[in-house]
Amino acid sequence: MTDAPPEVMGLNPFAPGFFDDPYAQYAEVRAAHPIHQSPLGPWLITRWDDVHALLRRPGTSVEERNIVTDAPTRAERLAEVRMAGGPSPERSLAILNIDPPDHTRIRRLVSKAFTPRAVERIRARAGELVDEILDGLAERDGEPVDLIAELAFPLPFAVINEMLGMPGGRDSVHLRELSHTITQALDPILLMQNGPAIVAAADEMRTIIGEAIAWKRTRGDDDLMMAMIRAEDEGDVLSDQELRENVMLLFLAGHETTVNLIGNGTNALLDHPDQRTALAADPSLDTNAVEELLRWDSPVQFSRRIMLEPVEMHGHTFAAGDLVMTCLGAANRDEGKFGPTAGALDLRRPDAREHVSFGSGVHHCLGAALARLEGQEAIGRLVRRFPGIERGGEPVHNQRIVLRGYDELPVSLT
Numbered sequence: 001m002t003d004a005p006p007e008v009m010g011l012n013p014f015a016p017g018f019f020d021d022p023y024a025q026y027a028e029v030r031a032a033h034p035i036h037q038s039p040l041g042p043w044l045i046t047r048w049d050d051v052h053a054l055l056r057r058p059g060t061s062v063e064e065r066n067i068v069t070d071a072p073t074r075a076e077r078l079a080e081v082r083m084a085g086g087p088s089p090e091r092s093l094a095i096l097n098i099d100p101p102d103h104t105r106i107r108r109l110v111s112k113a114f115t116p117r118a119v120e121r122i123r124a125r126a127g128e129l130v131d132e133i134l135d136g137l138a139e140r141d142g143e144p145v146d147l148i149a150e151l152a153f154p155l156p157f158a159v160i161n162e163m164l165g166m167p168g169g170r171d172s173v174h175l176r177e178l179s180h181t182i183t184q185a186l187d188p189i190l191l192m193q194n195g196p197a198i199v200a201a202a203d204e205m206r207t208i209i210g211e212a213i214a215w216k217r218t219r220g221d222d223d224l225m226m227a228m229i230r231a232e233d234e235g236d237v238l239s240d241q242e243l244r245e246n247v248m249l250l251f252l253a254g255h256e257t258t259v260n261l262i263g264n265g266t267n268a269l270l271d272h273p274d275q276r277t278a279l280a281a282d283p284s285l286d287t288n289a290v291e292e293l294l295r296w297d298s299p300v301q302f303s304r305r306i307m308l309e310p311v312e313m314h315g316h317t318f319a320a321g322d323l324v325m326t327c328l329g330a331a332n333r334d335e336g337k338f339g340p341t342a343g344a345l346d347l348r349r350p351d352a353r354e355h356v357s358f359g360s361g362v363h364h365c366l367g368a369a370l371a372r373l374e375g376q377e378a379i380g381r382l383v384r385r386f387p388g389i390e391r392g393g394e395p396v397h398n399q400r401i402v403l404r405g406y407d408e409l410p411v412s413l414t
Contacts, residue, residue, distance in 0.1 A: 068321025144392025
């Protein structure tokens with residue numbers, strides 16, 4: 001292994017204002033050196049070219065069992081927490097957490113039920129749901145409303161529920177709480193603080209999803225979950241565990257990150273009234289606007305890769321077993337890719353779609369088309385229905401490093 005890169009100032013999520021604006025720290029690290037090792041152990045890369053190349057590179061893994069480290073991995077921490085309550089769960093078979101050839105096989109089967117064409121068929125329904133929500137908000141006589149609780153969560157939650165054909169009668173607030181708790185596992189600090197709660201929430205969600213699948217098998221519905229049950233490729237079908245893990249992944253990812261897209265995107269427009277006015281006046285901007293909002297403040301800030309073989313980058317050699325975190329948020333504002341205006345919000349930016357907010361390569365987000373659609377319908381309709389929208393109080397950040405978003409976003413609608 002070659003000499004390590006010189007020490008540079010690393011990311012400090014404990015610094016005042018980090019969650020309000022992590023991008024200032026990202027810029028410092030990106031400018032100081034392309035490779036940096038976190039005090040927590042993983043390596044970090046922040047430049048678009050490097051991030052894009054590593055996300056697509058063969059010979060890398062997303063499976064934490066391939067990490068070579070003295071510190072416990074996320075999966076090992078969760079297993080330690082679980083030991084007092086029973087045996088560890090089976091290895092995750094959600095496509096987010098596995099490598100080819102298993103990933104290739106399972107994604108091929110899931111994709112048969114989750115095509116962009118199938119997603120596009122729900123655009124009209126998503127628009128109806130947005131209008132119903134906005135109609136209700138219009139009757140609130142101008143009082144401040146929390147956009148997260150009133151729009152950003154209800155819309156994607158309703159959409160993924162309808163797409164999957166989840167049984168009714170479940171408490172949506174409780175399901176939201178479970179989802180919010182489970183995704184804390186992606187943040188190393190929250191994982192250490194809340195391990196038992198994360199394990200308990202994941203166990204409860206697996207039970208709920210398992211019951212939904214069993215119920216669905218008794219029916220003849222035409223929906224995403226039934227399509228996954230029926231999915232077949234030359235005699236190959238999803239096993240019960242594969243089905244449960246991937247339905248659970250789609251349920252969680254199908255609304256959790258889209259909540260942040262709508263919240264982060266609306267917050268950005270509140271900070272940039274000229275861009276909000278342009279979007280309100282021109283519906284043809286909806287598609288590109290969502291790409292730029294994804295670039296500007298990505299709902300997912302980091303994605304991991306584990307080296308399966310030595311990889312050289314900028315004179316440094318990553319060893320097999322090294323964990324490298326690709327900083328999507330930093331790459332999305334890299335002047336080396338997006339030019340001198342990379343730090344400005346421009347809904348007409350011609351290359352906005354080249355962001356890496358959905359990752360890249362074989363693990364490119366399966367639900368990207370759905371997230372884009374919901375963002376277009378929600379944000380575009382919101383600013384045209386309420387062109388005078390402004391802040392109704394201070395937003396409350398979710399304090400997440402990986403899944404960046406807001407728990408509360410008070411607005412006044414006029």
